[in-house]
Amino acid sequence: MAKGTFNFFELHAEKLVLGVGGAFALAMLWMFIISSPNVIEFNGEKVGPRELDERILTAAQRMDEKRKRAEPPKIEVPSFREEVRSLQDKGILAGGAGMPVEPVLRLAGEFGREIKIEGLEEQAESGVVDLVTPLKPSIPKVRTGRSVAVRAPTVVLTSESPSPNQPKDATKVESSEFPWVSVAVYFDKLAQAGEMEKARYASYRRKVYVAGVDAQRQEVQSNGEYSEWQDVPHSKAALDLKIPEPAFDERSSTLTNKADIERAYSQIKAMQQAILQPPFYNVEVGDIWDLPPLPGWEETDADDTANAPTEPKPKERKPKPKPTQQPPPEGRRMPPIAGGGEGGGGGRPGRGGGVMGEGPGEFYQGAGQVNTEGRAKAEAKKLMQNALKEAKMALMRDKDYGKAMDRANSVKNNPDATTAMKRQAESLIKDIEKKISGKDKSSIITRLSGSGGGGPPLITHPERGSQVVAWAHDDTVEPGKTYRYRVRVNLWNRYVGQNRLVRDPAGARQAVVHGAWSDPSEPVSVTPSTYFFLTSEKKDRAQATVEVYKWRNGSWVKNTFDVGVGDVIGGVKKTKLEEYDEKDKQVTEDVDFSTGAVVLDLRFDEAVELRVPQSKTDFTYRPKPTLLMVYLEPADGQIKERILDADRGDPLRARLEEEL
Numbered sequence: 001m002a003k004g005t006f007n008f009f010e011l012h013a014e015k016l017v018l019g020v021g022g023a024f025a026l027a028m029l030w031m032f033i034i035s036s037p038n039v040i041e042f043n044g045e046k047v048g049p050r051e052l053d054e055r056i057l058t059a060a061q062r063m064d065e066k067r068k069r070a071e072p073p074k075i076e077v078p079s080f081r082e083e084v085r086s087l088q089d090k091g092i093l094a095g096g097a098g099m100p101v102e103p104v105l106r107l108a109g110e111f112g113r114e115i116k117i118e119g120l121e122e123q124a125e126s127g128v129v130d131l132v133t134p135l136k137p138s139i140p141k142v143r144t145g146r147s148v149a150v151r152a153p154t155v156v157l158t159s160e161s162p163s164p165n166q167p168k169d170a171t172k173v174e175s176s177e178f179p180w181v182s183v184a185v186y187f188d189k190l191a192q193a194g195e196m197e198k199a200r201y202a203s204y205r206r207k208v209y210v211a212g213v214d215a216q217r218q219e220v221q222s223n224g225e226y227s228e229w230q231d232v233p234h235s236k237a238a239l240d241l242k243i244p245e246p247a248f249d250e251r252s253s254t255l256t257n258k259a260d261i262e263r264a265y266s267q268i269k270a271m272q273q274a275i276l277q278p279p280f281y282n283v284e285v286g287d288i289w290d291l292p293p294l295p296g297w298e299e300t301d302a303d304d305t306a307n308a309p310t311e312p313k314p315k316e317r318k319p320k321p322k323p324t325q326q327p328p329p330e331g332r333r334m335p336p337i338a339g340g341g342e343g344g345g346g347g348r349p350g351r352g353g354g355v356m357g358e359g360p361g362e363f364y365q366g367a368g369q370v371n372t373e374g375r376a377k378a379e380a381k382k383l384m385q386n387a388l389k390e391a392k393m394a395l396m397r398d399k400d401y402g403k404a405m406d407r408a409n410s411v412k413n414n415p416d417a418t419t420a421m422k423r424q425a426e427s428l429i430k431d432i433e434k435k436i437s438g439k440d441k442s443s444i445i446t447r448l449s450g451s452g453g454g455g456p457p458l459i460t461h462p463e464r465g466s467q468v469v470a471w472a473h474d475d476t477v478e479p480g481k482t483y484r485y486r487v488r489v490n491l492w493n494r495y496v497g498q499n500r501l502v503r504d505p506a507g508a509r510q511a512v513v514h515g516a517w518s519d520p521s522e523p524v525s526v527t528p529s530t531y532f533f534l535t536s537e538k539k540d541r542a543q544a545t546v547e548v549y550k551w552r553n554g555s556w557v558k559n560t561f562d563v564g565v566g567d568v569i570g571g572v573k574k575t576k577l578e579e580y581d582e583k584d585k586q587v588t589e590d591v592d593f594s595t596g597a598v599v600l601d602l603r604f605d606e607a608v609e610l611r612v613p614q615s616k617t618d619f620t621y622r623p624k625p626t627l628l629m630v631y632l633e634p635a636d637g638q639i640k641e642r643i644l645d646a647d648r649g650d651p652l653r654a655r656l657e658e659e660l
Contacts (some may be wrong), residue, residue: 130199131507134491134515137185137190137470141294142485142524144182144477145287148554150175151475153236154278175284177553179526180475182280183215183485184292185518190466192491205494210276211243211268211512212490215472220482220523222637229486235473238278239271243511246496253505255497261511268492273458276470285385287527288392288424290431294469296462381578384411384421385554392427395435405432420555420659429497480528488515528635530595531656532569533647537627538562539604544629544644546570547592549656556659557591563599564580569631570595578660596634603628608643 039046042055189208196206218226234240244260255261268275280289291297391407394400411417412425461467470489477483493513499505529551536545543564548555559573570593579587606628609621627644647653 021328071452128200129495129502130610131493131495131502131504131513132192132195132199134200134489134513135188135195136516137187137487137489137518138294138467139519140183140185140485140487140521142521143290143292144180144524144526146177146179146479146527146529146551147281147286147289148175148177149281149283149285149286151178151281154239154274158593174256175371177286177529177551178288178475179477179479179529180473181470181477181483181485181524181526182289182292182473183487183521184294184469184471185487185489186294186461186467187276187470187489188467196494201494207494208493209265209268209494210272210470210489211252211492212241212275213472214472214488214490214514215474215485216487216517217474217483218520219484220636222373224482224638232472232474232485233476235278235475237281237473237475239274241267241271241275243268246509246511248497248509253499258497261496265492276468277459278471278473280473283392284389288427290467291459292462294473297469330491364398379580380416381418381555384414384417387411388421388424388428391425393431395428401432401436404427408432418555418659419655477526478635479526479530480633482523482525482636484523485521486517488517490514529608530570530593530643531652532595532597533650533653534627534629534642534644535560535647537602537604537644542602544599544602547653548595549653550591550593552591556656558656558660559593561593565599565602567599569597569599598632598634599629600632600639601630603630608645610643610645 032627039048040052041047042052043059045055047055127444187210192208193206196208215232216229218229218231221227240266243264244257246255246261248254249256266604267402283289291636300349315351315389385408387410391404391411394404394407408425408428411421412429417425459469470487472487474485493507493511496511497503497508499508502508530548532546532548534544535547537543538545541562541564543562546561546563546569546571547558549558550560555578557575557577560576561570561573563569572590572592572594574588575591577587577589582586604627605625607623608628610624610626611619612622612624613619624645629642629644631640631642633640
């Protein structure tokens with residue numbers, strides 16, 4: 001490169017750079033300031049940055065105004081209700097020109113009923129129905145007892161129930177001893193239907209279906225006052241129905257579990273007898289269940305003597321069993337009591353005064369074996385208990401009243417039967433007679449055997465058939481305690497899910513309507529499992545001898561205990577039972593005679609006013625020195641007393657002694 005040219009660029013380089021920068025600045029000034037600025041197209045117009053925000057805001061405000069003024073397009077929806085009514089008015093036989101069909105058809109004959117079209121009838125009732133609270137039942141009546149039974153739950157058989165070929169639960173339910181109370185009321189279904197009519201229920205919704213019977217109890221406390229009301233726990237003897245809660249769609253308020261509700265409704269309709277009048281457990285020994293003494297079903301004569309102390313009766317002399325002179329012939333079987341042997345035939349009780357057999361006191365056990373007096377007595381007692389059980393099963397399950405009467409009479413007329421056995425036999429005979437004469441209450445203790453749809457009719461008031469009997473069982477009571485009960489009847493809600501038909505839509509969101517509580521019953525004291533009595537005193541040791549009776553497997557056993565101040569009466573003690581082992585030896589077992597009562601004081605030679613007879617028809621009270629024991633009763637927490645001379649002649653003790 002020539003020296004002159006190089007010098008020119010070198011001398012003017014800065015000027016050239018400044019010139020290019022100035023030209024770029026002038027171009028930018030022209031493009032962004034002097035010339036038009038950047039624009040975008042909005043709603044068909046070109047706007048700059050300054051106008052864009054304002055245009056967007058204006059467009060949004062116009063859109064909001066249009067939304068507020070907008071109306072949905074009108075769609076003509078056909079009135080299906082009017083179409084149905086029009087078709088109904090025009091008639092269905094002639095295509096609109098025939099005879100009209102009325103909403104209520106006229107009677108087809110003298111035996112017919114009005115046939116009402118439910119949908120047409122319901123139109124006039126929309127929104128005006130008031131839900132009816134079930135009426136208060138009658139004052140409850142109660143019955144108490146003590147039994148040995150298997151407390152297996154009563155179940156409802158459904159299509160989902162296991163078939164007979166499927167394996168059953170391996171857990172075996174054992175029988176147990178327990179006290180119980182049953183409480184019964186009358187519920188007037190006709191009066192309830194009348195209340196539904198007043199509330200403008202549709203005629204086909206006025207039928208009363210009971211969904212459950214609730215019971216509550218109060219307990220007498222140590223201060224003599226009643227506790228608060230508490231719910232009676234559900235008894236396994238009663239049905240445990242699982243009624244689903246209605247579920248609704250929040251938008252449309254329609255019932256979403258309609259199938260479950262309808263299934264529960266069908267089940268309740270089919271199970272009315274088992275819901276209102278649940279069967280009792282199959283009693284093995286002890287008190288047989290019977291209907292509490294409601295008006296019209298009260299006991300007569302000796303019906304209510306089971307728990308009432310009676311004056312002691314002189315013991316009859318019982319003939320001692322005599323050994324047979326010769327063994328029975330080869331192959332001869334033991335004669336069944338009242339035909340209740342292995343084959344369950346129709347034999348008769350043995351002749352003479354013995355328990356069984358052909359002569360007085362004759363008793364066979366196997367071929368050629370002769371029993372002792374104690375074993376014969378124990379075996380006879382067991383056979384009579386079996387006869388009572390067979391009589392009960394023949395009455396309640398088999399409906400074989402002849403067999404039931406035969407078994408019961410064999411025990412009633414047997415001189416070796418205890419007082420308790422004879423009372424049970426007499427009670428069974430009365431139930432059989434009432435069953436045969438038509439005044440039936442023995443059928444109400446039939447065990448549920450199927451779906452519950454069949455069986456005998458509901459038990460009602462003997463003179464007022466609209467008053468149905470409802471009862472509940474309480475097998476959680478404690479021996480010796482005193483309770484009183486109240487009952488309410490719950491009904492199936494005939495308007496469940498029908499929101500538009502009831503005045504208060506909340507009433508359609510419940511499947512069951514709970515009733516009003518009855519007035520309280522009279523107090524009832526639960527039969528205790530133990531009794532104790534003073535029999536003697538030991539002054540030198542500051543002790544008293546107490547005789548304790550224990551109810552065990554349907555009969556009473558006793559033993560004695562020496563107690564002092566601070567001791568708990570009773571305890572576990574070896575006791576001889578009226579049972580014999582394979583070697584013909586009397587069985588001795590540990591029996592728990594615990595009473596829970598605590599001795600607080602022993603007062604020897606306490607001057608106590610005692611009843612002293614002056615003649616056969618007169619008596620007086622005189623002070624007499626005797627032993628007085630003060631103790632704490634565990635059942636109710638109260639402090640009580642027992643007197644030696646009074647206990648020695650106590651009628652209850654004499655009755656218990658007879659039943660040993």
